[in-house]
Amino acid sequence: MNLGLSEEQAAVRQLARDFVEREIAPHVVAWDRAEEVDRGIVKKLGDIGFLGLTIDEEYGGSGGDHLAYCLVTEELGRGDSSVRGIVSVSLGLVAKTIAAWGGEEQKRRWLPGLTAGEYVGCFGLTEPGTGSDAGSLTTRAVRDGDDYVLNGTKMFITNGTWADVVLLFARSTDAPGHKGVSAFLIPTDTPGLTRRTLHGKLGLRGQATAELVLQDVRVPASAMVGAEGKGFNVAMSALAKGRMSVAAGCVGIAQAALDAAVAYAGEREQFGTPIAHHQLVQELLSDIAVDVDAARLLTWRVADLIDRGEPFAVESSKAKLFASEAAVRAANNALQVFGGYGYIDEYPVGKLLRDARVMTLYEGTSQIQKLLIGRALTGVSAF
Numbered sequence: 001m002n003l004g005l006s007e008e009q010a011a012v013r014q015l016a017r018d019f020v021e022r023e024i025a026p027h028v029v030a031w032d033r034a035e036e037v038d039r040g041i042v043k044k045l046g047d048i049g050f051l052g053l054t055i056d057e058e059y060g061g062s063g064g065d066h067l068a069y070c071l072v073t074e075e076l077g078r079g080d081s082s083v084r085g086i087v088s089v090s091l092g093l094v095a096k097t098i099a100a101w102g103g104e105e106q107k108r109r110w111l112p113g114l115t116a117g118e119y120v121g122c123f124g125l126t127e128p129g130t131g132s133d134a135g136s137l138t139t140r141a142v143r144d145g146d147d148y149v150l151n152g153t154k155m156f157i158t159n160g161t162w163a164d165v166v167l168l169f170a171r172s173t174d175a176p177g178h179k180g181v182s183a184f185l186i187p188t189d190t191p192g193l194t195r196r197t198l199h200g201k202l203g204l205r206g207q208a209t210a211e212l213v214l215q216d217v218r219v220p221a222s223a224m225v226g227a228e229g230k231g232f233n234v235a236m237s238a239l240a241k242g243r244m245s246v247a248a249g250c251v252g253i254a255q256a257a258l259d260a261a262v263a264y265a266g267e268r269e270q271f272g273t274p275i276a277h278h279q280l281v282q283e284l285l286s287d288i289a290v291d292v293d294a295a296r297l298l299t300w301r302v303a304d305l306i307d308r309g310e311p312f313a314v315e316s317s318k319a320k321l322f323a324s325e326a327a328v329r330a331a332n333n334a335l336q337v338f339g340g341y342g343y344i345d346e347y348p349v350g351k352l353l354r355d356a357r358v359m360t361l362y363e364g365t366s367q368i369q370k371l372l373i374g375r376a377l378t379g380v381s382a383f
C-alpha cells in the first residue's frame with residue numbers, strides 16, 4: 001500500500017494550487033457578495049485542462065486518472081466551492097457521462113467544447129416534486145416521428161442558466177426499461193426551453209442554480225443518451241462518480257477551514273496568550289484535522305477503485321456521506337476558533353460553512369447515502 005502521490009500527481013496538485021491562488025482566491029469574497037463568479041473562469045479552467053480530466057485526448061480531454069481529478073477538485077473546493085461545482089457538474093456529471101454512455105456522434109459534438117470550457121453543461125434530474133425519489137420524475141418525452149417532444153420542469157439545476165447543453169432525464173413513452181426513464185442531450189437554446197435563476201441561496205452563491213421549464217421542446221431521437229428506458233441507470237452511474245467529486249470538494253472545504261483556523265489561533269491573543277495555547281482551542285483544531293484526513297482517505301479510496309476498474313458505488317456513498325458531514329463540522333469548528341470575527345465575511349470561515357451545508361443535501365442527502373449503504377449491507381431496500 002502506498003498512500004503517497006506520484007511525482008505527476010503532486011505536480012497536478014501544485015498546478016491546481018497555483019491556479020486557485022492566481023485566478024480564484026483574489027475574487028472569492030466579491031463573487032460571493034455579487035452572487036456570481038466571473039464567467040471567464042470557465043474558459044481558464046478549460047485552458048489549463050481541468051475540464052478535461054479523465055477524458056480521452058481524442059475528444060479534447062486532458063487524460064489523467066481519477067486521483068488527479070480528486071486532487072484538482074479538492075484544490076478548487078479549497079478555493080471556492082462555486083467554481084468547484086461548475087467543474088463537478090460540467091465535467092463530472094455531463095462530459096464524463098457522455099464519454100461513458102454517449103454515441104460517437106454525441107462525443108464528437110459535445111466533448112471538445114465542454115473540455116475546452118467553450119460550452120458549459122448541466123444535469124437535469126431533480127424536479128419540484130421529486131428530489132430524493134428521483135426515479136418518480138414526471139417530465140415526459142413523447143415520441144413523434146423521428147423526434148421526441150418534452151414537457152416538464154427541472155429544479156435546482158447547477159449551471160442551469162449558464163449551460164449550453166443539459167443532460168436531461170425524462171419518462172419516455174413506451175420505454176420498456178427501468179422505470180421508463182431516458183436521458184437526452186438538449187441544447188439550451190432549443191425553442192420551448194426557458195430558465196430562471198434561483199436567488200438567495202445560503203451558500204454556493206457564486207454559482208448559477210436554476211429552474212428549467214420545458215414546453216413542447218422538440219429534439220431528434222438521436223439526442224437520446226444510452227438506450228431508451230435505461231436513463232435511470234445513466235443518472236445513477238453519473239451520480240456514483242459524482243459523489244466522489246463532491247467528497248473531494250468537501251475535503252477542500254475542510255482543509256481550508258483547518259488552514260484558516262490554525263493560522264488564526266496562532267495570531268489571536270486572549271488571556272495574554274495566543275488562543276492556540278488554550279487546550280479547548282487545540283481540541284477544535286485537532287477535531288478538524290482528523291476530519292480532513294479521514295475524509296481525504298475515504299475519497300482517495302474511491303478514486304483508486306475506479307482507476308483499477310473495481311466496483312466503487314458504495315464506497316463513493318460512504319465517502320460523500322462522511323466528507324460532507326465532516327466539511328460542515330470542520331467549517332463550524334473553524335468558525336468557533338474565529339469567535340465573532342468568523343461571523344463576518346471579511347474572514348473566510350463563514351463562507352466555508354455556508355458552502356459546506358449543501359453538500360449533505362445534493363447528489364443524494366445524507367439519509368439517502370445511509371439507505372444506499374444499508375441496502376448494500378443487508379440486501380434490503382428501505383427507501
Ligand code: FAD
Nearest residue numbers: 123124125126131132156157158361362363364365367383
Ligand atoms: P427531499 O427529497 O424532499 O428530502 C427532504 C428530506 O427528507 C431530506 O432530509 C431527505 O433526506 C429526507 N428523505 C427523503 N426521502 C427519505 C427516505 N426514504 N428516508 C429517509 N429520509 C428521506 N439536482 C439536479 O438534478 N441537478 C443539479 O445540478 C442539482 N444541483 C443542486 C444545487 C443546489 C444548490 C441544491 C440545493 C440542489 C441541487 N440539486 C440538483 C437537487 C438536489 O439533488 C436535491 O435537492 C436533493 O436530491 C434532495 O431533494 P429535495 O431537495 O427534493 O429533498
